[in-house]
Amino acid sequence: MLKGHVFTPGKFSQAIVLCAMSILFISFQSLAQEPQQEGSSFTCIDDLLKEKVENVAENSEENADFTVLFDQLNYYKEHPLNLNDATHAELEELSLLNDLQISALLNHISRNGKLIALEELQTIDGFDRETINRILPYVTLDKSAEEQTITPKKILTEGNSRLILRYQQVLENQRGYQRNDTIPYANNKWYPGNAAKYYLRYRYTLPGRLRMGFTAEKDAGEPFIDSDTLQQGFDFYSAHLFYYGKNLVRTVALGDYQVQYGQGLVMWSGLAFGKSADVLNVKKNARGIIPYTSVDENVFMRGSAVSLGWRNLYADVFYSDKKIDGAITTEQNFVSLIETGKHRTYTEILRSKIIGQKIFGGHARYSDRKLNIGITATRTEFGDTLQKDLKPYNQFTFTGVALSNYGIDYSYLWKNISFFGETGGSDNGGMATINGALLALDKNVSLAVVNRHYKKDYTALQSRAFGENTLNANENGTYIALSLKPVRKITINTYFDQFNFPWLRYLVNAPSNGYEILSQITFTPSKSFEAYFRYRERNKPENESGNANPVDELKDATQKNYRVNLRYKNSDEVNFSSRLEWVNYFKEDNNTEYGFMISQEAEVKISRKLSVAAAYILFDTDSYNARIYAYESDVLYSYSVPFYYYRGSRYILNLMYRLTHGIDFWLRYSQTRYSNRSVIGSGLDEIEGNTKSEIKAQLRFSF
Amino acid sequence: MNKYYFTFFFLFSFNSLFATGENISAGALSAAVANASVCYSDLWSAFNNQAGLAGIKKFTGGVYFENRFGMSELGVKSFAAAFPLGESGALALSGTYFGYSLYNEKKIGLGFGKSFGKKLKAGVQLDYLSTVIAENYGTRASLTGEAGIIAEPIENLLLGFHIYNPMRAKIADYADERIPSTMRLGMLYKFSEQVMVSVEDEKETDSGNVIKTGVDYRIAEPLYLRTGFSTNPSHISFGFGLKFGQFVLDAAASYHRVLGFTPHISLRFEAK
Known part of the structure; x- marks a missing residue:
């Protein structure tokens, strides 16, 4: 029964791995080459981006991999x-x-x-x-060395490589790691693997011409080499080879990739940013076919894709065929998808890569500096018929074996106004549309307006357009955002989003409506200091809690969030930031639940070789509803957005040391100590005690 | 017919969205900027803040219609006429009819606005209000007043303040029923000749505090685009204004989170 989870690479991905490996070894010999100068030692992103990823974290499941959101920025950091x-x-x-x-x-x-x-x-x-x-x-502004031809010599001498090895482990004993051989593995009472997470990543880039990468990961609890589960090596492998051309053939992708078009209403694999204090940034800039570099094990494309371009016309085709995780419950006869990517227990391994998923489609686009018009068509086919435990709220979500989507997207620049939008349909007759405009009214005033109508039966499994729901359906709304600079040094950003859900939602047993307001005032008195105050209020009805009646009434739930953030940054050497945050969550007929957090972070570049970052956080929240999300310093290419609830403290020590030219080392230690908990987590991840510590080590070779 | 009874029930039971005698604003410009209009100076200042009447130099008249939530029974019909008085003042006569034959509210106002130097305007108004409830309930009438100021402490930054019915005029002895008082405090910043942004806070005696924001943008000489949003209950609005000759046409659509769309339209005429 354990077939399927053992990695059997297809022929082409085998070729990629071999190719990548051989380049890696050859290049090791030419390590003497000067590595590219890099700015920051840690994942240094600016405050607005931090806030954006915090918002993504709030709307995604725990431990989501945010790498994919930053891949392009990391690329530009290394290749400006x-x-x-x-x-x-x-x-x-x-x-x-x-x-x-x-x-x-x-x-x-x-x-x-x-x-x-x-x-x-x-x-x-x-x-x-x-x-x-x-x-x-x-x-x-320096002329970047754009290669016109690809020769084996150039691949070896002018490309650059990064090899990253990472190890990560929770130090406390979690229940699942107390292996007890008297209990059969099939009872799901213990994990066969150790608590370490191993991660390996290799990237090769010949700027503008070639990109190649290989990623492997073993999650905590997954076996590495284990005879019981037949596991030999990492649990997840991913590889890609991208060729970029200047003529008719623009991109050829082999292996794992992602696809993004239009506003994400029809096709957008992976994560996308949503509402944030970067209030005007509501138009999505789709990147077409892009390398997949993340370790989210289910949401990506595996196969090949080609992009062609001729004058202002572009055409893409993509084909993906892979197996994804799913649960088959024979007695109830339903089949559903599972997206955690964890393969530790017997059941998890049993559910691993059992449902075939083919995604294919194409996109054609006319594009000039003012006008973009594109059409997208895509089809998803599953190896099994997806069925679900039918409830009133999920009536209109996808069931069946295949789904087709099509859409048209546009963007148009007219004077000081940028229009954009996308309209999509699904083969069950569902329709959805999003349209917006960004207006620069004045050099100090900009306005954005976005209107969305997603019908309740619109079904697109790879949709990520602007909105409240993860997948775009069952939602209407209007968003108005304003960015003002009334005086120098002060920026006021604000948005107001009013929405309604014409059908029921999970734990909301009636059609409902709500709103969200954000207002942020940023004061930048000098280059090195920035302070902002942010207020956010969200209101959405939920089922009343603790109701014994057969009918649930909806109650307004309002979450208010106040934040003060100070940042002092002196060139690249010293960077201090402080934050105070208050949350209150109020649901009609219940008591208000409060949350508070204070944090201080410092990042100091001690010498050319050594940088240190440290943070200390105190938090005190009444409940999960009043939890607080905060982006924190992590090793390069890794992103951490924990959320705090209950009461306690946390600290992080993060160190980067340049061993020699081209070899960097990171070591990170973090610990959370709760003062009103004696048990942390639940199930097999439960820790008896009030402390959770994690160590992370990373080595990077650049050549 | 049942539809509006239901709506009445809904409105009165949830929120005193419009208790008897509530100050009803007018002008589709005001509606388009989510009623963040306390700093505006035009004919509709006769409803929004009488201090704004002081800017009127020529005879001006206009009408305003609103169909609240798309229901004719909740319609608002208003008119205003302003006559300049001397160099720095103007007198305005205004009236409003809200409702329909079985329930309606009427208001007649006589207002005066005057400027005191370049930086300060002030205005007052006397109002006659009457409420009709059909069948055996009859009619109640009362007198009240309102006043406001608009100041420009810093160039291009206006502050506005308005109070309606400060004495809380009584409608009925039963349960000591009184007309609610309303206070509005707002700020308007002219970023340029084209762009104005206003923020306002409004508190009515018996309902929650409302914060409103509006943007007024002159995209081309005769055409204005506007938008706004307000809280409590949440509302968004869009609108446009068009100048042709001596006429100004304003239109707006506002969207209430629960009750839906309201169209607004007003037409204004200014003598040569």
């Missing part, structure tokens, strides 16, 4: 984008500039010639100091 040569598409991919800023930049360059210094950006409309500071780590 030359603003003088950048195309509209490349500037969009940077995802830090809006359409109006991009257009202003391109117009400036075509009118005044190439930028001579980055300071010149300040003279361009829509580029304020915050925007410039945000993009600085990722852009340059």
Whole structure:
């Protein structure tokens, strides 16, 4: 019964692995080469991005892998984008500039010639100091070495490689690791593997021409080499090979990749940013076919994809065929998908990679500097018929064996207004549409408006467009956002989103409606200091709690969130940030639940070789409902957004040491201590005690 | 017919969204910026803040219609006419009819606004209110007043304050029923000739505090685009304004979180 979980790479991915490995070994010999200079030692992202990923974390399951959201930024950090040569598409991919800023930049360059210094950006409309500071780590004016031809010599000498090895483990004894051979494995009472998580990642980049990568991961509790479960090696492998061309063939992708089109209404595999204090950034900039670098084990494409381009016309096709995790319950006769990616217990292994999933489709696009029009069609086919435990609320979600989606998307720039939108349909007749506009009313006032209508029966399994729900369906709403600079040094960002759900939702037994408000005032008195105050209020009805009647009444649940954040940054050497956060959660007829958090973070570059980051956090929350999410410092390429509830303290020590040219080492230790808990977690992850500590070590070879 | 009885029940039971004698604003411009209009100076200042009447230099008249939540029984019909008085003041006569034959509220106002130097305007108004409930309930009438100021302490930054019915006029002895008082405090910043952003807080005696934000954008000379949102209950609004000759046409649509759409329209005429 344990077949299926053993990795059997297809022919092409075997070839990729071999190819990657041979390059790796050859390149080790040429290690003497100067590695590229890199700015920060830790995953240093700016406050707005931190806040965005906090919001993504709030809406995704625990331990989601956020790598994929930052892959492009990491790429640009290592290979800065030359603003003088950048195309509209490349500037969009940077995802830090809006359409109006991009257009202003391109117009400036075509009118005044190439930028001579980055300071010149300040003279361009829509580029304020915050925007410039945000993009600085990722852009340059130096001529980037764009390769015109690919020769074996260039692959070896001009490309660059990164090899990352990471180890991570919770130090306390969790219940699942108390292996007891008297209890059969099939009882799901213990994990066969150790508590360590191993991660290996290799990347090869020949800027603009080739990208290649290989990732392998073993989660905590998964066996590495185990005769009982027949496991030999890592639990998850992923590899990709991307070729980028300048002529008719623009991209050829083999292996694992992701696909994003339009506003994400029809096809957007993986995570996407949603509402945040970056209030104007509501238009999604789809990147088409992109490498898959994350370790989320179910949500990606495995197969091949090709993108062709001719003048202003582009066409993509993609095909993916893989097995995903699922649960088959024979007695109730339903089949559902499982997305945790954990394969530790007997049941989890049994459910591993048992449902075949084919996703294929295409996209065609006309694109110039002002106008983009695209059409997308995609079909998903499962090896089994997906059925579910039918409840009133999930009536309209997907069942069956196959699903087709199609859609049309556009964006258009007219004077100081950027319009965008997408309309999609599913083969059951469901429709959805999202339309928006971004208006630069003045150099100090910008406005964004987004309207969405997703019918209750719209079904798209890879949708990630703007909205409250994870998948786009059963939602109408209007979002208005305003960004104001009334005086120099002060920015006010605010949004108001009013929405309704025409059908029931999970734990909401009636059609419902709600709203969300955010207002943030940022004060930037100098280059090195920034302070902001943020208020957020969310209101959504939920079923009344503790109800014994057959009918659940809806009660308004309101969460209010107040935050003060201070940051002091002195060049790249010293970086302090402090945060106070209050939450109160109130559900009609219940008591208000409160939460509070205070944190202090410091990042100091002690010498050219050594950097240290430390953080200390105190938290005190009444309940899970009043939990607080906070982004925290982590080793490079790793992202951590824990949430705090109950009462206690946490600290993090994060250290980076450059062993020698091209070899960096990270060590991170974190510990949370609860003062009103004697047991942490539940089930097999339960820890008896009030302390949870984790160690993380990472080695990176750059060559 | 049942539909509006239900709505009445709904409105009165949840929230005194419009208790008898509530101050009803007017002008589709005001509606488009979520009624964050306490700092505006135009004809509709006769409803929103009489201090704004002080800006009127020529005879101006206009009408306003609103169909609350798309129901004619909840319609609002208003008119206003303003006559300049001397160099710095203006007198305005205004009226409102809300409701339908079985239930309606009427208001007649006589207001005066005057400026005191360039930085300060003030206004007052006397109101006659009457409420009709059909069948044997009859009619009640009362007198009340309102007043407001608009100041410009810093160039392009306006502050507005308005109070309606400060004496809490009585409608009926039964349960000491009184007309609610309303206070509004707002701020408007002119970012440029094209863009104005306003923020306002409004508190009515018996209902929750409302925070409103509005944006008014002149996209081209005759055309204005507007949007706004307000809390408690949550509301969003959009609108446009069009100038042609001596006429100004404003239209707006506002969307209440639960009760849905309300269309608003107003037309204004200014003498040469």
